[in-house]
Amino acid sequence: MRKKGKTIRPMALKGNTVSFGFAVPALALYTVLLIVPIIIAFGFSFTSWNGIATTTPKFIGFDNYAAMFQDERLGNAIGVTVTITVVVVVCVNVFGLLLAMLLNHAGKMTNVSRSVFFAPYVLSTVAISFIWLSILSYTGILNSIFEALGWEGLIKNYLGTQQEAIASICVVEIWRTLGFHMVIYLAALQTVPADLYEACTVDGGGRWHKFRYVTLPLITPGITISLLMSIINELRMYDIVKVLTDGGPGYATETITYNIVTQAFGNNMLGYSSAIAVFLFAVIATVAIIQIKVTTKKEVEY
Amino acid sequence: MSSNEKRLRKRISGFSITTKVIMLIATVVVAIPLYIAVVNAFKTNDAITSAPLAPPLQPTLENLEYVLTNPNVNIGEMYFNSAMIAGFGTVGCILLSAMAAYYLARSRRKSSKNLYMYFLFGLMVPYVIVYVPLVTIFKYMGLMGNLPTLIFVFISGSISFSVFMFYGFIKTVPKELEEAAAIDGASPLRIFWTIIFPLLKPCTTTVAIFIGLSMWNDFMTPLIIGNVKTITVGIYTAIGPYSSDWGTVFAFVLCGSVPIIVAYLLAQKQFISGLTAGALKG
Numbered sequence: 056m057r058k059k060g061k062t063i064r065p066m067a068l069k070g071n072t073v074s075f076g077f078a079v080p081a082l083a084l085y086t087v088l089l090i091v092p093i094i095i096a097f098g099f100s101f102t103s104w105n106g107i108a109t110t111t112p113k114f115i116g117f118d119n120y121a122a123m124f125q126d127e128r129l130g131n132a133i134g135v136t137v138t139i140t141v142v143v144v145v146c147v148n149v150f151g152l153l154l155a156m157l158l159n160h161a162g163k164m165t166n167v168s169r170s171v172f173f174a175p176y177v178l179s180t181v182a183i184s185f186i187w188l189s190i191l192s193y194t195g196i197l198n199s200i201f202e203a204l205g206w207e208g209l210i211k212n213y214l215g216t217q218q219e220a221i222a223s224i225c226v227v228e229i230w231r232t233l234g235f236h237m238v239i240y241l242a243a244l245q246t247v248p249a250d251l252y253e254a255c256t257v258d259g260g261g262r263w264h265k266f267r268y269v270t271l272p273l274i275t276p277g278i279t280i281s282l283l284m285s286i287i288n289e290l291r292m293y294d295i296v297k298v299l300t301d302g303g304p305g306y307a308t309e310t311i312t313y314n315i316v317t318q319a320f321g322n323n324m325l326g327y328s329s330a331i332a333v334f335l336f337a338v339i340a341t342v343a344i345i346q347i348k349v350t351t352k353k354e355v356e357y
Numbered sequence: 358m359s360s361n362e363k364r365l366r367k368r369i370s371g372f373s374i375t376t377k378v379i380m381l382i383a384t385v386v387v388a389i390p391l392y393i394a395v396v397n398a399f400k401t402n403d404a405i406t407s408a409p410l411a412p413p414l415q416p417t418l419e420n421l422e423y424v425l426t427n428p429n430v431n432i433g434e435m436y437f438n439s440a441m442i443a444g445f446g447t448v449g450c451i452l453l454s455a456m457a458a459y460y461l462a463r464s465r466r467k468s469s470k471n472l473y474m475y476f477l478f479g480l481m482v483p484y485v486i487v488y489v490p491l492v493t494i495f496k497y498m499g500l501m502g503n504l505p506t507l508i509f510v511f512i513s514g515s516i517s518f519s520v521f522m523f524y525g526f527i528k529t530v531p532k533e534l535e536e537a538a539a540i541d542g543a544s545p546l547r548i549f550w551t552i553i554f555p556l557l558k559p560c561t562t563t564v565a566i567f568i569g570l571s572m573w574n575d576f577m578t579p580l581i582i583g584n585v586k587t588i589t590v591g592i593y594t595a596i597g598p599y600s601s602d603w604g605t606v607f608a609f610v611l612c613g614s615v616p617i618i619v620a621y622l623l624a625q626k627q628f629i630s631g632l633t634a635g636a637l638k639g
Contacts, residue, residue, distance in 0.1 A: 174388075182592070196603070297593075
């Protein structure tokens with residue numbers, strides 16, 4: 056018997072090995088416009104450069120990184136980003152899974168509901184942020200409704216204080232991404248074979264047992280992916296903050312990404328902002344490596 | 358046994374009625390902001406404030422007219438820029454990435470594994486890190502605000518994802534076809550375009566939806582690199598952060614989102630599977 060790898064191949068195939076030239080255009084563009092700029096950003100992070108073309112960047116070693124620990128404004132931005140990340144990640148994953156489980160039983164309504172839930176994710180964040188700005192502002196629609204109902208006590212600027220503004224940002228982001236995570240969970244749930252549930256029923260298991268001992272272990276890969284994707288996504292939060300609060304009041308709702316952009320292009324601290332960007336890169340890369348490890352690993356089969 | 362079965366069935370049907378009610382409520386709640394945006398685009402500001410949830414009983418086209426005809430707004434220019442970016446960006450990225458992925462998937466060289474990892478590296482980069490270097494370089498070279506430059510930037514930012522998707526797909530395409538074509542004397546380039554690329558169509562559709570939509574919707578990149586007035590940047594600058602002229606705001610939102618809304622209504626399944634493909638395929 057001939058082994059599979061040792062099948063005799065015709066001579067003509069020798070010329071058929073795909074040439075490296077196929078990869079060159081993509082490789083060139085990717086390297087010049089993505090990889091080289093990242094390397095430059097690393098370089099900038101060790102300088103005190105202010106972006107004025109006539110001056111040369113001055114090397115200051117790790118001073119920028121040391122300065123990050125003293126930076127109250129950055130500390131606030133990290134706090135805001137972590138708060139948003141925790142709240143949104145927990146909510147979209149818990150509610151996403153719950154909705155997916157309900158939707159799995161909803162019959163004819165499934166398709167309509169899925170389309171509606173997913174719709175905010177398709178629109179641009181700028182567009183949906185403006186819709187929510189018109190709802191949450193002091194002169195906005197929510198307050199108009201409260202006024203019409205006579206609930207004067209609830210009328211206020213829902214973007215006015217740090218706490219309320221962060222809560223509002225979370226609501227918008229949850230509303231935007233909930234459908235996406237629901238669809239991931241729906242796909243995960245549909246991989247669970249129905250006979251396992253039957254087996255659980257035969258064994259006398261109730262609804263909770265089915266969830267705990269059949270559903271949960273089988274959708275673990277889906278949960279992991281959904282969690283990691285939402286974490287990476289929220290750590291990069293920018294658009295909604297830009298439109299809803301513009302970082303305000305003061306700099307109370309700045310996220311890390313917002314802080315980097317403001318320091319770089321508002322305050323011309325290109326060296327310092329690059330150091331913060333490198334820090335954010337390190338954080339996100341760590342989560343992303345875990346994600347790639349998980350996605351490329353074969354799912355466990357039962 | 359049969360009574361047990363009956364009880365079970367009863368429980369399931371009871372479960373599904375509550376489920377339907379909960380889903381209905383949840384769906385309506387999620388849809389409300391979208392409903393608000395659509396109906397209020399056709400109302401005057403007074404009507405919006407007095408009855409924001411009412412349908413437009415005396416519809417006005419004032420808001421839409423302002424957005425579509427005001428020369429200061431110039432929505433045509435915004436559409437042109439966004440269409441060029443999403444169109445050329447998507448096509449360019451797909452062509453380059455499919456070819457690169459073909460090499461990576463078929464090459465038996467060890468270095469190609471490392472090259473694949475090099476391409477995947479872009480997936481873990483927070484894009485904000487490249488803005489300072491790119492803006493610095495583009496300012497120096499006088500390329501700020503240059504549309505073709507921005508298109509190339511968008512392509513470079515989507516190559517990682519596209520290569521990742523195409524690589525996985527090409528691995529599932531059997532080699533026999535290209536081997537037969539090679540025996541017939543076709544050149545590798547010709548084999549790729551006439552045999553392989555058409556076979557990649559399902560993957561191409563997925564990638565096109567994913568990167569096309571992300572390019573059309575992107576806000577940060579055109580805002581920071583070159584301040585090119587795309588739909589998103591144009592709407593943002595036209596409304597400004599402190600507007601409370603909600604009728605106009607809704608009209609902007611509606612006008613800027615119409616192509617996506619239409620496309621989504623026509624091809625929901627493809628949109629949903631395309632946008633979640635990155636998460637579901639490994």
